[in-house]
Amino acid sequence: MVVLTEHESSLPGSSSSSSTHDLNHRYDVFLSFRGVDTRNGFTDHLYNTLLGARINTFLDDEEIETGEPLKPELESAIRSSRACIIVLSENYASSRWCLDELVLILEQKRKFNQIVIPIFYHVEPTDVRKQQSTFMKAMAQHKERMNAEAQKMELWERALTQVANLKGVVANGRRQS
DSSP, rough: OOOSSSGGGGSSTTTTOOOHHTTTTTTTEEEEEOHHTTTTTTTHHHHHHHTTTOEEEEHHHHOOOOOOOHHHHHHHHHHHHHEEEEEEEETTTGGGHHHHHHHHHHHHHHHOOOOOEEEEEEHHHHHHHTOOHHHHHHHHHHHHHHHTTTHHHHHHHHHHHHHHHSOEEESSSOOOO
């Protein structure tokens, strides 16, 4: 279990000589999720639970001002979070936004040791890792639409495999509406 607190010194690698990245944490947690699958159920409950525990959490519709460009605000929130929780659900891979977030999150993990916690919400880690089931369908649709962007497809496929290889939580209880 990972415990997130308000004190930076409790994080791995934190010290008095922290890097600039460590000193610029605006959020404790960034939530990455596919809204159509989990926004009004699981993710909303998770968000409220984190806030109740006094964990400063970024949720896109709560933090982005109307009229602001979506992409830069999300990238900034990811970069300024201590940890990211990725709610991998049936339609997660059908969203280019989600896949781009995932690539950036794993880059932050690699470069800055950002904590990444995957939650497999009604999906099997194997389906994510091997891009099977709904993940296979989503990736095939992206491939069809983006035949000129093979490099981006490769990044997404690699990111899905990497996140599925992380220690995470499988949530297969009853679906929330």
